[in-house]
Amino acid sequence: MKKHSVVGKSLTRVDGIAKATGRAKFTYDMELPNMLWGRILRSPYPHAKIINIDTSEAKKLPGVKAVITAKDIGPVRYGFVDTPRYPADQLVLATDKVRYIGEEVAAVAATSKDIADEALSLIKVEYEELPAVFDPEEAMQDGAPEIHDEIVPDRPCAWEDWGVARKARSYKAENNICAISQQGHGDIEKGFKESEYIREDKFYIPSTSHMAMEPHVALANWDPSFQKFDVWLTHMGYEVKRYWLARALDVPISRVRVRKAYVGGAFGGKIDPFSYEFLAAFLSRMTLRPVKISLTREEVFIACRLSHRFIINVKTGVKKDGTIMAQEIKAIDDPGAYRGSSPVVLFLTHGFRRPIYNIPNAKHEGIGVYTNKSICMPRRGHGSPQMSFSVESQLDQIAEDLGLDPAELRLKNFRKKGDVLPNGDTLHSCGLAEGIQKAMEVSGWKEKRGKGRDKNRGIGIGVAAMFNGAQYYPFGAAATMKLNPDGTFTLFCGAIEFGQGSDTAMSQIAAEELGVGLDDIILVSADSELCPIDHGNWLSGGIFVTGEAVRKAAVNVREQILDFASGWLEVKEDDLVLKDRKVYAKSDPEKAMTFAELMINSIQARNGDPILGKGFCKPVPEVEFYPSLSKGTGRWTNAYTFSIIIAEVEVDKETGKVKVLKLTSAEDCGYPINPLAVEGQVESQAVQGLGDALFEQIIIENGRIVNPTLTDYKIPGTLDIPEEINVNHIITNDPKGPFGAKEVGESSRSAAIAAIANAVYDATGLRIKELPLTPERVLQAFMDKKE
Amino acid sequence: MKKRIELTINGEHYEFNVEPWRTLVEVIREEAGLTGAKESCGTGECGNCLVILDGKPVNSCLVLAVDANGKDILTIEGVAEGEKLHPLQKAFVDHGAIQCGFCTPGMILAAKSFLEKNPKPTRMETKEAMEGVLCRCTGYVRILDAVLAASQEMMQENKTATKGGK
Ligand code: FES
Ligand code: FES
Numbered sequence: 011m012k013k014h015s016v017v018g019k020s021l022t023r024v025d026g027i028a029k030a031t032g033r034a035k036f037t038y039d040m041e042l043p044n045m046l047w048g049r050i051l052r053s054p055y056p057h058a059k060i061i062n063i064d065t066s067e068a069k070k071l072p073g074v075k076a077v078i079t080a081k082d083i084g085p086v087r088y089g090f091v092d093t094p095r096y097p098a099d100q101l102v103l104a105t106d107k108v109r110y111i112g113e114e115v116a117a118v119a120a121t122s123k124d125i126a127d128e129a130l131s132l133i134k135v136e137y138e139e140l141p142a143v144f145d146p147e148e149a150m151q152d153g154a155p156e157i158h159d160e161i162v163p164d165r166p167c168a169w170e171d172w173g174v175a176r177k178a179r180s181y182k183a184e185n186n187i188c189a190i191s192q193q194g195h196g197d198i199e200k201g202f203k204e205s206e207y208i209r210e211d212k213f214y215i216p217s218t219s220h221m222a223m224e225p226h227v228a229l230a231n232w233d234p235s236f237q238k239f240d241v242w243l244t245h246m247g248y249e250v251k252r253y254w255l256a257r258a259l260d261v262p263i264s265r266v267r268v269r270k271a272y273v274g275g276a277f278g279g280k281i282d283p284f285s286y287e288f289l290a291a292f293l294s295r296m297t298l299r300p301v302k303i304s305l306t307r308e309e310v311f312i313a314c315r316l317s318h319r320f321i322i323n324v325k326t327g328v329k330k331d332g333t334i335m336a337q338e339i340k341a342i343d344d345p346g347a348y349r350g351s352s353p354v355v356l357f358l359t360h361g362f363r364r365p366i367y368n369i370p371n372a373k374h375e376g377i378g379v380y381t382n383k384s385i386c387m388p389r390r391g392h393g394s395p396q397m398s399f400s401v402e403s404q405l406d407q408i409a410e411d412l413g414l415d416p417a418e419l420r421l422k423n424f425r426k427k428g429d430v431l432p433n434g435d436t437l438h439s440c441g442l443a444e445g446i447q448k449a450m451e452v453s454g455w456k457e458k459r460g461k462g463r464d465k466n467r468g469i470g471i472g473v474a475a476m477f478n479g480a481q482y483y484p485f486g487a488a489a490t491m492k493l494n495p496d497g498t499f500t501l502f503c504g505a506i507e508f509g510q511g512s513d514t515a516m517s518q519i520a521a522e523e524l525g526v527g528l529d530d531i532i533l534v535s536a537d538s539e540l541c542p543i544d545h546g547n548w549l550s551g552g553i554f555v556t557g558e559a560v561r562k563a564a565v566n567v568r569e570q571i572l573d574f575a576s577g578w579l580e581v582k583e584d585d586l587v588l589k590d591r592k593v594y595a596k597s598d599p600e601k602a603m604t605f606a607e608l609m610i611n612s613i614q615a616r617n618g619d620p621i622l623g624k625g626f627c628k629p630v631p632e633v634e635f636y637p638s639l640s641k642g643t644g645r646w647t648n649a650y651t652f653s654i655i656i657a658e659v660e661v662d663k664e665t666g667k668v669k670v671l672k673l674t675s676a677e678d679c680g681y682p683i684n685p686l687a688v689e690g691q692v693e694s695q696a697v698q699g700l701g702d703a704l705f706e707q708i709i710i711e712n713g714r715i716v717n718p719t720l721t722d723y724k725i726p727g728t729l730d731i732p733e734e735i736n737v738n739h740i741i742t743n744d745p746k747g748p749f750g751a752k753e754v755g756e757s758s759r760s761a762a763i764a765a766i767a768n769a770v771y772d773a774t775g776l777r778i779k780e781l782p783l784t785p786e787r788v789l790q791a792f793m794d795k796k797e
Numbered sequence: 798m799k800k801r802i803e804l805t806i807n808g809e810h811y812e813f814n815v816e817p818w819r820t821l822v823e824v825i826r827e828e829a830g831l832t833g834a835k836e837s838c839g840t841g842e843c844g845n846c847l848v849i850l851d852g853k854p855v856n857s858c859l860v861l862a863v864d865a866n867g868k869d870i871l872t873i874e875g876v877a878e879g880e881k882l883h884p885l886q887k888a889f890v891d892h893g894a895i896q897c898g899f900c901t902p903g904m905i906l907a908a909k910s911f912l913e914k915n916p917k918p919t920r921m922e923t924k925e926a927m928e929g930v931l932c933r934c935t936g937y938v939r940i941l942d943a944v945l946a947a948s949q950e951m952m953q954e955n956k957t958a959t960k961g962g963k
Contacts, residue, residue, distance in 0.1 A: 020893075022890050022891055022893070023890065023893075023895060025895075025898065026889070026890035026895055027882065027886075027890060028898075029895050029898030029901050030882065030886040030887075030889050030890050030895060030898075030901060030905065031833070031873065031874070031876070031877055031882070031886060032831070032832070032833020032834075032872065032873030032874050032876075032901075032902045033833070033874075034898055035832065036832075036835075036898075036899060038835070038836075039826075039832035041827075124816070220933075221933050222897070222899075222933055223835070223837045223843065223845055223897065223899040223900050223931065223932065223933050223934075224835070224837065224897070224899045225836075225837060272897070272898065273897065274835070274837075274897045274898070274899030275896075275897040275899060275933050275934050276897075277933070306839060307837065307838045307839060307840070508897055509896035509897030509898070509934045510896070511896070686893040687893070689893070690893050690896060690934075690935060690936075690939060693935065693936035693938045693939070694896065694934050694935055694936045695936075696936055697936030697937065697938075698933070698936075719838070719840060719842060720838050720840075720842035720843055720931065721840075721842050725931060725933060726936075726937075727928050727929075727931060727937075728923075728924040728925075728927045728928050728937045728940075728941065729924055729925065729928050731924075731936060731937050731938065735936065735938055
């Protein structure tokens with residue numbers, strides 16, 4: 011294989027020094043001259059009618075420049091999902107009623123934060139409380155409180171704007187059902203009939219918080235002279251944000267510019283359009299001044315989305331040797347008072363599991379149900395953590411029941427390279443078998459499994475997979491490049507840096523193709539005005555799709571360089587080499603020109619051509635638009651990443667406390683563009699998964715989140731992490747990815763959760779089917795077992 | 798109602814008129830314009846706002862600006878010497894201890910004040926000392942690596958400096 015000089019190297023981050031010195035500007039740090047501070051009034055009730063809102067006193071307060079309620083803007087709807095079947099159901103500001111505690115009711119803009127806060131206290135809202143429902147299984151019953159009336163879209167839905175020619179219709183949630191998905195293949199009944207052992211288990215997974223350290227912020231500046239918004243947002247992709255901003259504020263999309271700032275962590279929690287973003291924009295247009303809305307940590311917990319709450323019933327049939335014959339899943343998702351990403355997560359809980367095991371007969375039913383609670387959206391893995399915990403726990407138990415090694419059982423059922431999934435996706439690369447063997451070997455699986463119970467120690471395994479991008483708006487990514495007069499290159503690409511290292515990886519990819527160093531790439535990223543379209547850094551298409559677009563842009567520039575140089579130097583193209591900002595002939599290195607000379611000469615000889623390149627890529631080039639969310643038919647993605655984690659734990663029988671001693675990972679990301687960054691991504695997820703497995707949960711009582719602080723919602727700290735996290739790269743060189751690379755950002759979190767739960771079983775014999783495995787729950791399980 | 802206070806931040810003298818309820822992190826960020834200090838929770842739980850106040854690490858969201866009157870403050874902006882990075886900053890960059898970077902200022906300052914007290918710590922001691930600063934991105938592994946590597950580097954530098962002095 012060709013030797014690489016920039017990719018495949020653990021180079022330090024291009025933004026490292028800026029961040030280490032405190033110079034990097036985050037959205038949260040942005041201020042503009044003459045800026046106002048916005049604050050939001052939120053609902054104190056889980057379900058109530060709004061009778062009246064009186065803003066007169068607030069408006070009189072000196073320093074208050076604007077107060078806004080739904081009356082001023084009308085019922086402006088938005089939603090992560092806005093399809094002909096599922097019209098957007100959220101409102102920028104509540105109109106006739108509120109549906110969860112924390113819902114946006116009014117907002118103010120004032121000359122200081124204090125005045126804005128005082129103004130909120132002067133707004134009088136008269137509510138009439140309505141019966142509320144918090145449990146999804148209750149909410150589905152006849153006679154349960156109806157959370158939504160019929161939603162009648164007043165304009166084409168987003169998907170129609172994006173080219174899907176179907177007619178939008180209204181949506182009436184029967185029995186509060188907001189999403190349904192039914193997927194499957196094979197013959198489920200036959201599959202169970204042919205099974206020799208069948209198990210059915212029910213799992214419960216609570217909401218968690220993304221807890222990115224940078225709270226959610228928006229700064230908007232309406233420029234009346236150009237009729238244009240400049241906005242700085244904590245986000246994960248600008249196209250969707252500006253689509254919704256343009257639509258809600260009724261301006262052309264080209265009149266919304268999303269500017270670059272660093273984003274302090276995202277993990278899925280900054281994808282959704284948010285009311286505070288629209289409000290900053292509305293308030294700026296009302297006042298003709300910049301308006302910044304910074305949310306408090308409590309507001310982030312309550313109103314900036316949570317991970318999906320799930321109840322998952324898994325029924326699996328196997329042969330005695332562990333061959334899986336059939337699997338039937340019934341999942342209930344509780345996305346809260348609005349649909350959030352419910353139809354998507356229901357689809358993905360199925361989609362993310364399909365590439366792992368070859369299950370000939372499968373049925374997957376998912377249902378999303380409105381409740382009067384905070385809204386749920388993707389969090390790192392989007393449904394995979396919940397489903398992986400459930401399915402991987404059960405597979406483990408099946409192995410235990412049949413006296414098989416759980417790792418061997420997995421190995422037996424794994425898919426392999428070349429397999430075609432029921433929807434038509436092909437696994438062009440697949441490191442499952444190699445990965446599990448590596449992880450078993452490195453962790454000492456054979457020696458340790460089943461042998462530590464007397465010492466309260468155990469070892470467990472979890473497996474997960476992830477898409478590498480999928481077809482969602484704007485369905486692809488592009489990059490442009492230009493040659494600079496000093497022989498360096500400027501790369502323009504839309505990817506947003508929120509910690510994952512995209513600025514570095516994109517620069518590495520471009521540098522490699524052009525034979526220059528990382529320093530020779532000047533990067534302009536995440537500015538919607540300067541950069542071409544980008545589908546955003548979610549569903550893990552960053553490297554696979556945007557990275558491939560960047561590579562192609564660089565190839566395009568290289569071709570132009572070769573074309574010009576071969577003529578100028580009178581050398582055949584295939585004899586030319588690009589290296590150190592120079593192009594020269596292999597056969598005669600004297601025949602050479604620097605890139606700087608090349609640019610000047612090209613301009614002179616080719617009517618001003620300065621060498622500009624472009625590249626683009628689509629997640630699934632072969633198909634148009636989307637797969638069906640409700641049926642799961644159609645192509646989903648062009649590559650899958652696989653993560654395997656083996657966890658070792660020790661359980662204190664007195665306290666019920668679980669300590670994770672070691673995590674061993676095998677990660678098939680195709681080819682690591684930057685091994686240091688890949689290891690960082692896996693460690694990040696391993697530790698997040700540890701939190702999910704052992705203590706993270708949003709506790710909601712009567713619709714109120716009772717732990718919206720970091721004291722009560724604990725996330726892992728330095729003392730919680732294992733002694734060792736061992737990351738093993740399984741290099742599979744996917745033929746479709748840039749330099750063989752696939753994603754690495756999302757699947758190991760799921761694998762870690764499942765592995766830890768399974769290790770707890772190995773240590774204790776306790777199969778706990780509800781996350782997280784808190785000391786109380788572990789102790790309770792010990793007691794239940796004794797009885 | 799506003800009170801006049803004087804602060805020395807990174808060796809420079811500042812005077813501000815602030816309301817008595819203003820926190821130190823707000824004044825550092827909004828009045829002095831030093832946005833390196835981050836506020837993530839505002840309630841003393843995350844350490845992202847950590848600065849060094851008269852030699853001691855404090856969560857500056859819990860300190861009232863008026864109570865810091867007359868005191869000496871070090872923020873992340875004062876850690877490098879001009880363009881020369883502090884060994885901790887360099888180690889954080891080199892070891893991949895930075896992802897989104899939002900926690901980094903608090904982390905580096907916490908580590909700096911810890912290494913001043915304990916120049917040659919064990920990994921466990923480092924974990925204990927850094928417990929108060931939360932990071933959601935890195936999983937801490939590389940942060941601990943960076944702090945320990947920097948401690949080596951700093952001891953090396955000290956030795957050379959002492960030798961050079963003789
Ligand atoms: S912002 Fe001060 S401790 Fe979190
Ligand atoms: S690097 Fe993102 S919070 Fe630490």
